[in-house]
Every structure is written in C-alpha cells, then in structure tokens.
Amino acid sequence: MLRPVRMSKVKIIASSEHRENTLKHLHEVGLMQINNVNEKLSSPEWKRLINRSKQPEVTGKFSSLILECNHILNSFNRVCPRDEDGILKSFFMPTPPNIVSVDYSDSLQVLEDGGKLIHSLGSELSPLFTSYNNNLNEAEELRSIISVLEKMKNVDFDLSYVGTGDNASLYVGLIESERVKNLDDAVNDSAASHHLMEVHDYDENDRVVLLLVDNEYADNAILVARSVGLRTLEFGGLSGTPSTALSRLKDGLQKPDSDIEKTKQKIAVLAEKYAEKVEVVRELLTIERERCAVNVNIAETKETFLLEGWVESDKADSLTEEVNAVAENHTVVDVTPPDEPEEKIPVKLRNPVLLRHFELLTEMFATPKYNDVDPTILLAPAFLIFYGLMLTDSAYGLIIMALGIMLFRGAGRYDEGTRNMSMILASAGFVTIIFGILTGGFLGDMFTLKYLTPFTGIKFPAYVLEPLGRTPVSALGRSMSPILALLVLSLIFGLIHLNIGIMVGFLHKVKAKRYREAVDVHAWLLLFQPAVFILLGKSMMGLSLPKTVETVGQALFVVSILLLLFKMERPHINAMALFDATGFLGDFLSYARLLALCLATGGIAMTINMIAGMLMAGLNPLPFVGAVLGIVIAVLVLIIGHVFNMAMNGLGSFVHGVRLNYVEFFSKFYEGGGSKFTPFKVRRENTIVKSRIKPTAGEGVI
Amino acid sequence: MIDTGVALAAIGAGVAVGLSGLGSGIGVGITGASGAGAVAEDPSKFGTAIVFQALPQTQAIYGLLTAILIMLGTGLLTGGNASIPIGVGIAALGCGLAVGFAGLSAIGQGIAASSGIGATAEKPEMFGRSLVFSVLPETQAIYGLLTAILIMLGTGLLTGSPSVPSSAASLAALGAGMAIGLSGITAIGQGIAASGSIGATSEKSEIFGRGLVFSVLPETQSIYGLLVAILLMVFTGLLGGVTPSVTATSVGLAAIGAGLSVGLAGLSGIGQGMTAAAGIAAAVRNPDSMGKSLVLAVMSETFAIFGLLIAILIMYGTGMF
Structure with missing residues (x-):
C-alpha cells in the first residue's frame, strides 16, 4: 500500500519436451513477466551455451487464418452492419460481449477446427461478396446515367x-x-x-x-x-x-437491385449464424499466436529451454508449483531477490479496495519507481477533500454520485478504466454532499433566497458557515467574515498537504541513505515555517509571545536561510536557491484556489437563482398565463443554468484537485519513471476456459 | 435623468461586455479557422469543430451577464430616474474591468481549442483530453466573474439597496477589478501551454498528467490576482459584513496601485506559457528533461511574485491589516 509490490527475479530451466505446455500454462496463469534474453546473449559466455529460440513454423498459419477472420468480419460489417449502442446506452447499459466457454487444450486442434470453419465459411461467402460488389457497382453506374x-x-x-x-x-x-x-x-x-x-x-x-x-x-x-x-x-x-x-x-435497375437485396439477405443469415463464432475463433487463434510469439524471448539448448523474468514475491511459490507440475519436476526454478538498478524492476501497485481506483490518477501522472513511495494513499483523501471543498453543493454532489454509480454498473462492468473513473466520481460526489451540507449549499442558495418563496429561510440544520453569506464566524480568536475564514482554512489545508509532502520526501531520502540530499532539499523548510510563523505571528495575528520564543524564532529563521544557501552535497553556496523560497510561497498561495472555486460555484448558482426569481416575479403580473409562464420559464432557466454550472465546476474541481496533487504535492517527493509490471497473461474477451486445465504428463509433444 | 453614479455604472457595463466580447471574438475566430481546416479535410468533423468553438464563447456570456446585472441593479433598465451613490458607480466600473479584462482569456482558450480540433480530427480518442485542456483557460474568466459578483454583492447592487461602506471601498473595488482582470490575461499563456500539451498528448498519451502540470503553471498569476482582489474587498469592508479598518479615499487610491501591481505583473504568465509549451514538447522527446523544463518555466513566475509582494506591502503600509 505504501510501496509498490515486492518483485523477485525468476529463472526457469526445463526440458524441451515440456516447452509448449509450460508456455501455455504460464499464459493462462499470468503470474510472470517474461524478459527478453537479448541481454544474456550479448555476453560471450552465455552465447556459447545457448541460442535464441525461434517461433514455431505453425505461427504463420495462425497469422494467415487470423487475417481471413478479419476479412470475413470486415465484410460482414460492411454489408450488414450490426447495431451499435448509442452513446448513452454504451455508458449506462452496454450490451454485454458474448462469451463462449471453451475447452481447447491443444493448439493444433484450434488450428484444425478453426481452419475448417473459416475455410468453409470463406468459400461460401466469397462468391456472395463478389456478386454483391459487382451488382453494387453496376447499380451505381446505372444510377449516375439515370440522374x-x-x-x-x-x-x-x-x-x-x-x-x-x-x-x-x-x-x-x-x-x-x-x-x-x-x-x-x-x-x-x-x-x-x-x-x-x-x-x-x-x-x-x-x-x-x-x-x-x-x-x-x-x-x-x-x-x-x-x-x-x-x-x-x-x-x-x-x-x-x-x-x-x-x-x-430504370427498369434495368430492378435486376441488380433485387440481386443486391437477395445477396444481402443470404449474407445476413450467415452473419447472424457465424459472426460471433468467427470472433471466438479469432480470439483463440490470437491467443495461440501470442504463445508462439513469446518464443522469441526464450533461449534454448539442444535438450532444454530457459526463460527469465519477474514475478510478485508472494506469488513466487505458487508459480514454482505450477511450473513443477507441468514439467513433471524436470525443471529448475530459481527465485532470487532483484539486484538490478531501480529503473529496471517492474512496478505493480497494490492498494485496498476503495483506494485501488485512485491508482488511475497516480499512474496518469507517472508510474512510481520500484523504491518510490506509492502516493495513492495520500493522493486519494487529499483529492476528495479538495474536490468537495471546491464544488460545495449537495445537489450537484448527489447528481455526480448517482452518475458515478450508474456508470459503474453500466460500462464499468466491462472496462477497467471506466470502472475506476466511475468510482472516483462516486466518491467525489459523496464528499461534495457532505461539504454542501456543512455550507448550507443545495443548488446554491435556492432554499435561503427571498426570491423563491415559499422556500425562504430553510437551511440545513448542520451548516457551519455560509461562504456567500453575511454572518461572521468566530475563528482564531476573533470574528471574521466567512470568506476570510474559508481562505484561512484553504491555506491551512495547503500547509498541511505541503508539509506531508515534505516529510514524506525527507523520510524517503533518509531511508535511502541520501542524507545530504535530504538536508539540502527539505530541511530548511521544516525550520523556516515555524520561524516565519513566530515572527509574523505578532504583527499579523496579534499573538503575544514570550521573549524567549521570539528569540528562538529569529534563530530558526537565520539557520533555515543558511541551510537554504549552503548546500551540503558537494559543499557550495547556491544563491539561486532563494528562488526556492519564493517557489514555496507560490505553492502555499496556490491553495487559495480552493476558496476561489468554492465561491465561484456558489456565486454562479446564486446568480442563476436570482435571474430565475426575477423572471418569475416579472412575468407574474401578466393576466391569465402570467403565473404559469413565470414558473415554466424560471424552471427552464434553473435547469439549464444549474446543469451548466455543475458540468463546468465539476470539471474544474476535478482538474484543480488533480493539479494541486500533481504540481504542488508531488513535486515535494515524487518522481515516477518506473515501468509497469506486464505479466505474460492471456487476454480473453469472448471466451472463458470451462475448466481449469490440470497439467498432465506427456501432453502435446510437438 | 440619471446621475453620475449610474453613468459610471453604465461605463462599467459597457467595458464588461465590450472587452469580453473582444476576447471571445478573437478566440472563437482562432478556433473557427482551425475548424474550417478540419472540415475541409473531412466534412464529418463539423460537429467536433462546433463543440470546440463553443468553448471561448462563454467569456462573452459572462460579460453580457455582468452588464445586465449592473444595469438591472442600478435601475438603468427600468427607465426613468435612476440614482445610486457615486461610490457604487465606481465599484460597478470595477466589476466591468474584472469581467472584461478576464474575458480576454478567451484568446488563450481559442488557441487551446484550435489545437484540440486538430488533435481530435486526427485521433478521435483525443476528444476528452483535448476538452480538458481547452477548459483550463476558462478559470481566469470564472475568477473575473466571481470578483464581479462579489463586488456587486458587497455594494448591494444585487440585493436592491446599493451603498458602499466608504470611498476607500469603492476605489478598492476598482483596484480589485484591475487585479483580477489584468492578471486574468495570463490565460493567453495558459492557452499556449495547453495547446502544446494537446500536441504532446496526441503523440504520447501517457504524458497527459505532465501536460496538465505544465498547462496550469501560468494560472498562478491569476491566483495571486484573485487573492489581492479578495483581500482588498475584505479589508475595506466590501465583503463579509465586518467593520473595515480603513475608510479614507487615499487608501482607496493606494488600493488601485496594489491592483495594478499584481495585475500587470500577472501578465508574465504569457511568457510562462510559452516556456511551458516548449517544456512539454521537450518532455515528449526526452522524458528526463521534464524537471529542468519545469524549472525554466517557473522562472517567469518570479516577477508575478514581486508584484504580489508589493501589493501586499502596499496593503500593509496603508494600514489595511
């Protein structure tokens, strides 16, 4: 959760007769990332012992059959295209992909059965397509002369x-x-x-x-x-x-037209019957071809084969078991801790259920390096709080949460990216509801306005402050306007967020034994902030502090500036480092945007309500239809306005929430630059394996 | 007959819709040119072009909205004898400056949106991300609208009983308008950066996150402007219903100085945007260069910080806090 998953290097050597089976089971089990043996082969020692494997000859047959499948499916699509889901439907109620359960354990059988189907279908379809195209051309020519x-x-x-x-x-x-x-x-x-x-x-x-x-x-x-x-x-x-x-x-057109129709119907019948089967066959063929292709990454000797790669450390044992079972224990499986430089070790994030979805946001910025901190656990709550504070409206929050949940149960069932995004939206919506309650915002000030009686004066009982209201709040020992209170709150959030980042960066570098760097980059800030607080506390906030504390403050200030200027790594004075101080000030003030966006949402909502109210009041006096027309127009304005406000500020809060994490927070400790762990794993959309094929001895000798 | 206060407010309304219309006009024009090119290649892209072209239009809507609100609040639209205190008129002028100048952000949004059309025409899957980038320069316009609304709220233009706490407050509103309005022009820089990021993400989609980082760099200047604007309004009692600490006209004039300081210095964001655009392009070619490009890009921000610093010192020196 705090760091990427621990990886182990794994080397597998087994006897050649088990190669095909081993690869097949590795593919199904999907635990191991297989590396390319190129590097090994560059060393002359190894070159004497091993050769690179080649793809088996049958690969070409798989490839050409896949091409035929594609050709058939494309032609089907051209002649009688399937109804695609409209945009709304594809998001919220997508048609599930068709899934067929298969039991193929032998690649040659796939080739044979698949080949039979495709070839017979192909020979049936070929004349139909030709006649269709010819008739189409003829009809077109006739039509142009006719026009x-x-x-x-x-x-x-x-x-x-x-x-x-x-x-x-x-x-x-x-x-x-x-x-x-x-x-x-x-x-x-x-x-x-x-x-x-x-x-x-x-x-x-x-x-x-x-x-x-x-x-x-x-x-x-x-x-x-x-x-x-x-x-x-x-x-x-x-x-x-x-x-x-x-x-x-025109009479002459009748024949080609009717031929086209007849051919189309014949093709449609075949498409109905076979299109899905062809898709299934294509998937199986693609899987087999992948298994052939991976041979390029493997090395071999006369009787054995060797592959290297990575596996998650806790899964190493089950991997060993699998391989031993397939290859009847005629194997050597060597699992060792990694000794490569950090950048070469693949990275996989592991987080508990809710946080997992936020990995999307972390990886959108950059995949962590192997020894980096996994910032997802810090990013998620920060993002949610910022989002809620910036959108601050229970009605909008409710709608967004509902959208997120609907998306999750719609397209989210089949697509991982959508699933993650929908959960992020749903949680953001939920937090927004809470902040909306705390600030009394439901569609802006609709329920507190005097324009829209009879809702006057209803407020959420739990609200703490009204950002756009006039009731002063008491905070930090004195009474201040709610806007100023929110500004202070935003800046305090910012300070906490930034300091968490600084602490993480500092501790991380210390752990990696980069002490000098840790001090150079972070230490000065940790002393600078309390110093500034003490020195400015008296004049800006009227705090009265004992003389000793003031002297300590002055001392801290001097020390921190010295730390800023004198770098310990290759000892030198870095005057340019003063820009780091202004940079920090900039980062700090950047959090004021939390207040700004909060007010923006509320302000625009308030304006919309006001305009609706004025329209209603203005139209009311009209005879007969006045009242009704007034309400209708007002409701129209409210709907259009609030939807616009929700969309724009919903997007804005997302972008800025993400931005505060990426720019201000990550820059304190996070670099990224790792490569993702990509195991050799089978990808199935249209097929599932009926039974977990138990590896048995003597299977599939090539 | 109308009095001077209403007349000043009318000038404010004119500035609001005029300047923001200028911005939107140019921005929409830039986007439209790109759209025409896309449609010539593939007529089915017309819908996409229209969507992107709609983005820079919002600034003019904000300007129109503000102008109407000002006119409604000052009674200009109800005909007859409209009369409001001069202070409120000056504050309304401040509203106009806020929304008007910030409306020039549409030019930046136009630059970004025109890249968005190009990217989406080539790769339809870029639509969502291009839209996100194109929305970024809108923030400045929102801040401008927000400041205008807050000023109108504080001077009672929205509630029907216009009054200002003091002459300092009305002049401070002018200063606030300049602060947020002028610094809002950094959206042009943000648009340039966003446009570069769209190109980079088109080429290499995993650079999206870093593209966002580079694109929002020029926004800091407008945050500073917003901060100064809010502080000016709070300290002179325009916002928040707390008794103000200063009321003299001279302080109000000084507030204009503070507004100009942070506002004009905020234009440094245009330079920052140019560096940021080049920075993200560099990161596509060589991912290791991102850190250094970031440093180069934030150099321009120093001058905005100088502006902010002076603005804060002015406020401090005149006894505002």
Whole structure:
C-alpha cells in the first residue's frame, strides 16, 4: 500500500519436451513477466551455451487464418452492419460481449477446427461478396446515367445519333448558364452557318447544349466550345429519346437491385449464424499466436529451454508449483531477490479496495519507481477533500454520485478504466454532499433566497458557515467574515498537504541513505515555517509571545536561510536557491484556489437563482398565463443554468484537485519513471476456459 | 435623468461586455479557422469543430451577464430616474474591468481549442483530453466573474439597496477589478501551454498528467490576482459584513496601485506559457528533461511574485491589516 509490490527475479530451466505446455500454462496463469534474453546473449559466455529460440513454423498459419477472420468480419460489417449502442446506452447499459466457454487444450486442434470453419465459411461467402460488389457497382453506374438523363428528359433527340456521323457530328454537353452567350459567340465564330445549336434547361447551375456541326468544322468548333466551358457527355450504347432511355434504364435497375437485396439477405443469415463464432475463433487463434510469439524471448539448448523474468514475491511459490507440475519436476526454478538498478524492476501497485481506483490518477501522472513511495494513499483523501471543498453543493454532489454509480454498473462492468473513473466520481460526489451540507449549499442558495418563496429561510440544520453569506464566524480568536475564514482554512489545508509532502520526501531520502540530499532539499523548510510563523505571528495575528520564543524564532529563521544557501552535497553556496523560497510561497498561495472555486460555484448558482426569481416575479403580473409562464420559464432557466454550472465546476474541481496533487504535492517527493509490471497473461474477451486445465504428463509433444 | 453614479455604472457595463466580447471574438475566430481546416479535410468533423468553438464563447456570456446585472441593479433598465451613490458607480466600473479584462482569456482558450480540433480530427480518442485542456483557460474568466459578483454583492447592487461602506471601498473595488482582470490575461499563456500539451498528448498519451502540470503553471498569476482582489474587498469592508479598518479615499487610491501591481505583473504568465509549451514538447522527446523544463518555466513566475509582494506591502503600509 505504501510501496509498490515486492518483485523477485525468476529463472526457469526445463526440458524441451515440456516447452509448449509450460508456455501455455504460464499464459493462462499470468503470474510472470517474461524478459527478453537479448541481454544474456550479448555476453560471450552465455552465447556459447545457448541460442535464441525461434517461433514455431505453425505461427504463420495462425497469422494467415487470423487475417481471413478479419476479412470475413470486415465484410460482414460492411454489408450488414450490426447495431451499435448509442452513446448513452454504451455508458449506462452496454450490451454485454458474448462469451463462449471453451475447452481447447491443444493448439493444433484450434488450428484444425478453426481452419475448417473459416475455410468453409470463406468459400461460401466469397462468391456472395463478389456478386454483391459487382451488382453494387453496376447499380451505381446505372444510377449516375439515370440522374443525368432525368434532368434532360424533356429534350427531344435520339441518343444514338450522338457522335460522329457521315456528314456531321452531334455533341451533347453541359455548360454553366452564365456562359451560354460565350458559347454561342465562340461557336458562331468558328463554325458560322455550318452548325445548329439548341440550349435546354438542365438544373439550377447548368444548361444542356445540343451542338450539330458540319464535319469540316467539327474539330475546331468542339475545341473552341470546350475552351469556353462546355463539358461533353457520352451516351455509348444508348438509343431512343432521353425519356424512353430513362424508363428503360430504370427498369434495368430492378435486376441488380433485387440481386443486391437477395445477396444481402443470404449474407445476413450467415452473419447472424457465424459472426460471433468467427470472433471466438479469432480470439483463440490470437491467443495461440501470442504463445508462439513469446518464443522469441526464450533461449534454448539442444535438450532444454530457459526463460527469465519477474514475478510478485508472494506469488513466487505458487508459480514454482505450477511450473513443477507441468514439467513433471524436470525443471529448475530459481527465485532470487532483484539486484538490478531501480529503473529496471517492474512496478505493480497494490492498494485496498476503495483506494485501488485512485491508482488511475497516480499512474496518469507517472508510474512510481520500484523504491518510490506509492502516493495513492495520500493522493486519494487529499483529492476528495479538495474536490468537495471546491464544488460545495449537495445537489450537484448527489447528481455526480448517482452518475458515478450508474456508470459503474453500466460500462464499468466491462472496462477497467471506466470502472475506476466511475468510482472516483462516486466518491467525489459523496464528499461534495457532505461539504454542501456543512455550507448550507443545495443548488446554491435556492432554499435561503427571498426570491423563491415559499422556500425562504430553510437551511440545513448542520451548516457551519455560509461562504456567500453575511454572518461572521468566530475563528482564531476573533470574528471574521466567512470568506476570510474559508481562505484561512484553504491555506491551512495547503500547509498541511505541503508539509506531508515534505516529510514524506525527507523520510524517503533518509531511508535511502541520501542524507545530504535530504538536508539540502527539505530541511530548511521544516525550520523556516515555524520561524516565519513566530515572527509574523505578532504583527499579523496579534499573538503575544514570550521573549524567549521570539528569540528562538529569529534563530530558526537565520539557520533555515543558511541551510537554504549552503548546500551540503558537494559543499557550495547556491544563491539561486532563494528562488526556492519564493517557489514555496507560490505553492502555499496556490491553495487559495480552493476558496476561489468554492465561491465561484456558489456565486454562479446564486446568480442563476436570482435571474430565475426575477423572471418569475416579472412575468407574474401578466393576466391569465402570467403565473404559469413565470414558473415554466424560471424552471427552464434553473435547469439549464444549474446543469451548466455543475458540468463546468465539476470539471474544474476535478482538474484543480488533480493539479494541486500533481504540481504542488508531488513535486515535494515524487518522481515516477518506473515501468509497469506486464505479466505474460492471456487476454480473453469472448471466451472463458470451462475448466481449469490440470497439467498432465506427456501432453502435446510437438 | 440619471446621475453620475449610474453613468459610471453604465461605463462599467459597457467595458464588461465590450472587452469580453473582444476576447471571445478573437478566440472563437482562432478556433473557427482551425475548424474550417478540419472540415475541409473531412466534412464529418463539423460537429467536433462546433463543440470546440463553443468553448471561448462563454467569456462573452459572462460579460453580457455582468452588464445586465449592473444595469438591472442600478435601475438603468427600468427607465426613468435612476440614482445610486457615486461610490457604487465606481465599484460597478470595477466589476466591468474584472469581467472584461478576464474575458480576454478567451484568446488563450481559442488557441487551446484550435489545437484540440486538430488533435481530435486526427485521433478521435483525443476528444476528452483535448476538452480538458481547452477548459483550463476558462478559470481566469470564472475568477473575473466571481470578483464581479462579489463586488456587486458587497455594494448591494444585487440585493436592491446599493451603498458602499466608504470611498476607500469603492476605489478598492476598482483596484480589485484591475487585479483580477489584468492578471486574468495570463490565460493567453495558459492557452499556449495547453495547446502544446494537446500536441504532446496526441503523440504520447501517457504524458497527459505532465501536460496538465505544465498547462496550469501560468494560472498562478491569476491566483495571486484573485487573492489581492479578495483581500482588498475584505479589508475595506466590501465583503463579509465586518467593520473595515480603513475608510479614507487615499487608501482607496493606494488600493488601485496594489491592483495594478499584481495585475500587470500577472501578465508574465504569457511568457510562462510559452516556456511551458516548449517544456512539454521537450518532455515528449526526452522524458528526463521534464524537471529542468519545469524549472525554466517557473522562472517567469518570479516577477508575478514581486508584484504580489508589493501589493501586499502596499496593503500593509496603508494600514489595511
């Protein structure tokens, strides 16, 4: 909980006949992260003894079968796409993935059975897809000609005459309406009286032009016509007037269209029956391929194989048991504590149930190094308190908590990221409810406003202070406005938070025996703060302290400044370190944002309530509908306004709560930079293993 | 006929909606340009472009809201003879400055949102994170709106019985408006940093957390501004219903000085934003450089601290606390 899980290095050597089985069981059990043997092979000693393993030849077959599966599934999706969940549904009530229980213990059997299904399905589907695509193309072509003919169906000429004849050529083309005159002039210039031109309506931009030119002048005329903007059309193979050709083509569409429908239905039936099976097969094949691929990380000799990696220290024993059982004790399993540098040891966090979800926030910043502190346990309560203090409204908190719970039971069941996020939201919402009660905030001041009778004067009985109210509170021995009280509270939270960070950093460095660094970075702050408190206490807060305490304060101040300037590591004076003091002041004041965001939420809520109230009061006097209209508009304003406020400040509180932890807090002690522990583990979405396959001897000899 | 107080409040209303409209206009324009580019490549991105373009518009809404509230509170909208004390008018001018100048944060938000469109157009899964980054520069506008509301609350503009505790309070409200408004312009720096972070996260999604850290660095300046604004209002009795320690006009004028000090120095956030943007890009190339880039980025903050320090000393020296 306070540190990442302890890891052990593990080396496994076993006899080659058990290789496939061992890998399969390691994959299912998922306890070990397998390292690459590259490093070992770079040492000449080892190179003499071992070789790198290769992927078995059958890997290629798995890969090509997976490609075929993908091809089939993609084609299914194109022709008859499955209904996807809409956004809301996918968050709150997602359709569960289909899960099939399997019992495959033999990879060759997967290849055989899977191959049979895919190949037979493929051969059935292939002609269907081809016919579908061909028909689709044909129909498209027909449709585009139809759309052109549609626009010129009133023009009377025979399509078969278009082209070059014995004495003259007929051209049909489109031109922008504004350019018809240009075309007319141009053609008159080039072909004078040796042409006939007709212009008819086409659509809102273009006109259709029929141009009949004497063959002598045809080439020139058409060249000139095109340069002015005429786009010629081709009607190869068509005959009759546009309108007759049109009806003929439309009839001609019926066959391809109906073929498309029929093919689509056949494919749909197959998709219905087989799509999920293909997905299952694909998953099984992918799993087998992974098991083949991992061979690249393994070394071998003539009779044995060797793999190295990491395992969680408390799971090392069960790992040893598993491997021994599979390989009939013809193995050596060597578990040793790690001796690598910190950065190379993989990191896994372990936290109790509720805190576990906040690991998402820790890792969003950086994975800890192996010997670092796991800050999740500190981050979670701090984040929650900050969030609650910044959002401070029970109504908003209630809605957010409800959203979080609904999300958890919806998409959170199938996706780990969503599950973590939803729990974070739910707990943040809960804390906000508490802070809302303490500050009397429920939809802002809706229940205390005089604008919205009959709710006047109702307050939560437990409220401690009203941030935007006028009742002074007594704190630190005198009466002050609630805003000032909250400001002081925020800054005190900040001071506590920062000092926890400093203490953790200090203790951590001391434990790692980096004493000089510990003193250089942190010690001065621990003395500086009480010194400042004592020195300023008198003037700012009117505390009267005995003379001895004052002298102690002055002494502490001097010592801390000296510690700040004189660094013990490679002894030198660091004048730039004075910026650390201003940096700390900045960090300290940064916590004032807790007050700012608290007021922002309350202030905006108050404004919304006020506007709603004014609208209601303003519309009330209207005859007949006044009262009702007033209420309707007011409610509308309230709903839109409060939803907007909740969304914006909910997001803002999240970002700032996270930011205070990342920037001000983590910078005191946390670096991160570790790599996550990624065990060689099977990933199943659509399959589950029916029974835990007990390893038995003599299985699966390759 | 209206009197001078109402006239001053009217100027405040104009400044509120005018300046924030300027900010939103430019910000929305920057985002829109990016949106046009995205839509040219892929027309289905129109919806995304509209969503991002909506983000910088909120500042103008805040400005409009403040202007309307000022006009309602001073009776300008009810027609006829509106009359409020001059002090309240000056305070309303302070409201206008707060929301108006802070509304220029929309320019920063526009810069970030335009990067967001680009990133989402390329990788639809970046939508959520780009949205988070684009919302960051909104904080300054919220602080501005908040200060304006607090001033209106304290001078009774919202409750219908306008009055100021003293002339110091009204001038202090002006100072508070300048403090939070001018320092709110650091959102431009925050927008530049957020824009850089969106690019970095697009390339390497695990750098999201560090991108957030870099992006919020320029926000500190506006926190200082907010702090000074609140302190000025509390100490002159505008907030909190406690008897103020100072009432003289001269103190109020000094308060304007404090506001200018922390406000103008707060503009250093623009420089900080530029360093932060480069810093996160460096962290993508070489993760070890993050610490040093962070140090380089916070250098600009020193000047804001100087501003804050002087502001606090002014408040101390004039006997405010």
